[in-house]
Amino acid sequence: MRIFQFLDQLKRSLGIMKKDIRIYYLKGPVVIFGFLMPLFLFLAFFIGSRNLSIEFLISGLIGMTVFFTATAVSPIIAPWEAQVQTLERLISCPISITTLIFGDMLASFIFGILIAILPIAIGLAMGTHITNPIILILGLLLGGVCFSSFGLILSSPPSNAPSNIMMISSLVRFPLVFISGIFIPLENMPYWGKIIASFSPLTYFTDLTRYTIGATSYYSLLSDFTALIIFTVVFFVLAVKLHERTIYQRL
Amino acid sequence: MDHVVEVQNLTKIYNKLVAVDHINFEVKKGEIFGFLGPNGAGKTTTVRMLTGIIKPIEGHAIILGHDIQKEPLKAKQNICVVPETSNAYVDLSAWQNMMLMAELYGIPKKEAEARAEDLLRRLSLYQRKNSKVKGFSKGMKQRLILCMALINDPVLVFLDEPTSGLDVQSSRMIREILLEFPKEGKTIFLTTHNMDEASHLCDRVAIINHGKIAAIDRPATLKNTIKKLNSIEISFDSAIKAENLSEIPHIIEIRKEGDKFIISTDDVDDLIHSLTDFAESQKLKIISLNTMAPSLEEVFVKLTGEV
Ligand SMILES: Nc1ncnc2c1ncn2[C@@H]1O[C@H](COP(=O)(O)OP(=O)(O)OP(=O)(O)O)[C@@H](O)[C@H]1O
Ligand SMILES: [Mg+2]
Numbered sequence: 405m406r407i408f409q410f411l412d413q414l415k416r417s418l419g420i421m422k423k424d425i426r427i428y429y430l431k432g433p434v435v436i437f438g439f440l441m442p443l444f445l446f447l448a449f450f451i452g453s454r455n456l457s458i459e460f461l462i463s464g465l466i467g468m469t470v471f472f473t474a475t476a477v478s479p480i481i482a483p484w485e486a487q488v489q490t491l492e493r494l495i496s497c498p499i500s501i502t503t504l505i506f507g508d509m510l511a512s513f514i515f516g517i518l519i520a521i522l523p524i525a526i527g528l529a530m531g532t533h534i535t536n537p538i539i540l541i542l543g544l545l546l547g548g549v550c551f552s553s554f555g556l557i558l559s560s561p562p563s564n565a566p567s568n569i570m571m572i573s574s575l576v577r578f579p580l581v582f583i584s585g586i587f588i589p590l591e592n593m594p595y596w597g598k599i600i601a602s603f604s605p606l607t608y609f610t611d612l613t614r615y616t617i618g619a620t621s622y623y624s625l626l627s628d629f630t631a632l633i634i635f636t637v638v639f640f641v642l643a644v645k646l647h648e649r650t651i652y653q654r655l
Numbered sequence: 656m657d658h659v660v661e662v663q664n665l666t667k668i669y670n671k672l673v674a675v676d677h678i679n680f681e682v683k684k685g686e687i688f689g690f691l692g693p694n695g696a697g698k699t700t701t702v703r704m705l706t707g708i709i710k711p712i713e714g715h716a717i718i719l720g721h722d723i724q725k726e727p728l729k730a731k732q733n734i735c736v737v738p739e740t741s742n743a744y745v746d747l748s749a750w751q752n753m754m755l756m757a758e759l760y761g762i763p764k765k766e767a768e769a770r771a772e773d774l775l776r777r778l779s780l781y782q783r784k785n786s787k788v789k790g791f792s793k794g795m796k797q798r799l800i801l802c803m804a805l806i807n808d809p810v811l812v813f814l815d816e817p818t819s820g821l822d823v824q825s826s827r828m829i830r831e832i833l834l835e836f837p838k839e840g841k842t843i844f845l846t847t848h849n850m851d852e853a854s855h856l857c858d859r860v861a862i863i864n865h866g867k868i869a870a871i872d873r874p875a876t877l878k879n880t881i882k883k884l885n886s887i888e889i890s891f892d893s894a895i896k897a898e899n900l901s902e903i904p905h906i907i908e909i910r911k912e913g914d915k916f917i918i919s920t921d922d923v924d925d926l927i928h929s930l931t932d933f934a935e936s937q938k939l940k941i942i943s944l945n946t947m948a949p950s951l952e953e954v955f956v957k958l959t960g961e962v
Contacts, residue, residue, distance in 0.1 A: 416759050418758065420759075426751065490743075492703075495708050496707065496735075496738075499728070500728060
């Protein structure tokens with residue numbers, strides 16, 4: 405009985421996902437913020453630091469792209485829908501908050517992993533080789549869920565002005581990129597830098613990606629995966645709990 | 656299950672404002688229940704609590720046998736809401752909106768498509784099913800919202816002023832659909848400002864003011880409870896002055912309208928007797944005599960103290 409209800413709700417979350425993709429993702433800004441911005445950051449670094457290996461830079465680009473895309477739209481869905489009152493409609497439907505959040509997460513997850521094709525193609529064109537495709541795919545799937553859930557945590561403050569949430573999310577997302585060993589290799593960081601980096605999920609994702617394109621990773625593969633799984637579970641549960649608390653304050 | 660809605664002590668406070676104040680009522684299966692009140696009375700707040708959109712701070716609501724707070728998914732599965740302000744996704748087409756609702760209610764695709772087509776046709780939207788809702792007029796949006804709400808074939812329908820601001824044609828279309836529901840055993844909970852609509856459509860009405868329920872009854876009974884507002888319309892064969900009538904007891908107010916007098920009274924029976932006596936003593940013939948019951952609007956104004 406419970407499992408039946410669970411599957412039923414899971415199916416309904418696909419409806420939410422489809423709606424999100426149609427309304428929010430099939431629009432220009434997602435691609436621009438999710439891909440072009442990381443690309444410019446990457447090019448700036450590529451030109452500036454000749455001494456870093458191409459594998460290191462490409463894994464950073466993949467990390468940034470997936471992270472920015474997966475967190476591009478998810479933070480503004482809830483405030484936006486509260487403002488145009490479609491949230492009221494969703495809440496009146498027989499779906500749980502978990503279903504709603506899971507659907508939002510799925511949409512952002514799909515775009516997060518699809519966009520990864522672009523930096524991977526750039527990497528291949530620049531001569532990198534994917535040595536561990538299976539690990540790369542697993543890492544992408546995990547990272548996609550992790551970052552999408554993270555984006556949904558950013559949308560949980562009960563403000564209905566999308567611009568407020570955008571500001572909060574930019575304040576969190578940009579610094580995170582700089583502490584995650586994307587521009588400076590972890591091994592070159594001072595001790596405190598490594599400590600800070602260890603609190604960012606992006607660190608482990610990027611490290612994992614480095615491993616799969618033939619560079620040496622800083623952490624072991626097992627630690628990367630374990631850390632990512634823990635972050636993912638914590639982020640998703642936290643996103644649901646926070647929204648359960650704040651979603652009624654939006655209405 | 657006799658009562659599809661049971662409300663106990665339902666209360667909502669916004670900041671310090673008591674929007675809904677310990678209200679109690681029941682809605683019977685198959686009836687059209689009207690919820691009347693002036694602006695800001697707490698109608699929308701009540702509907703939103705009953706449909707699980709906002710949480711009450713006190714009290715509970717049992718919807719179709721399920722507590723809306725404790726078992727929201729079960730309670731919501733067989734009800735629907737047509738909210739005050741339309742809220743379809745404007746970036747989606749009418750058809751996509753319908754299919755989204757069907758998915759959220761877990762309706763199988765074939766069944767959903769058949770039902771969506773039928774509903775859109777009945778509300779004259781089928782031609783425009785592939786247009787984005789952005790380009791719809793207010794009436795079209797409101798009709799689409801009704802279609803979206805009905806996709807799950809609900810047994811209990813909540814409508815928050817469904818026809819306010821719509822033209823005659825759109826309101827009539829919506830009203831016709833509503834009138835079919837009781838025949839199918841469906842129950843309607845309708846909030847409205849429109850007294851005419853309420854007295855014609857509703858089996859029972861609740862009048863709410865400042866978050867409290869002022870009265871609940873059948874429209875006809877409510878009209879009767881306000882005896883004081885009953886009035887008599889009378890005309891005589893020759894002109895007389897209003898002052899001549901003022902000696903008669905039980906008269907509250909006399910108004911002259913053309914050749915008629917409209918006399919309001921707190922005792923209709925006694926007034927009629929006195930008036931006939933008066934006519935006899937003055938050698939007047941009574942040409943017409945009508946009793947006039949108060950309209951629901953007068954009851955409403957009386958109970959809510961609004962003018
Ligand atoms: N989200 C909210 N925050 C603060 N106050 C609110 C909120 N929603 C409603 N109120 C207040 O609660 C009271 C009842 O509002 P409600 O919308 O229920 O009235 P209503 O009877 O539906 O009025 P109308 O006929 O204008 O639709 C009003 O005084 C309103 O200002
Ligand atoms: Mg209202």
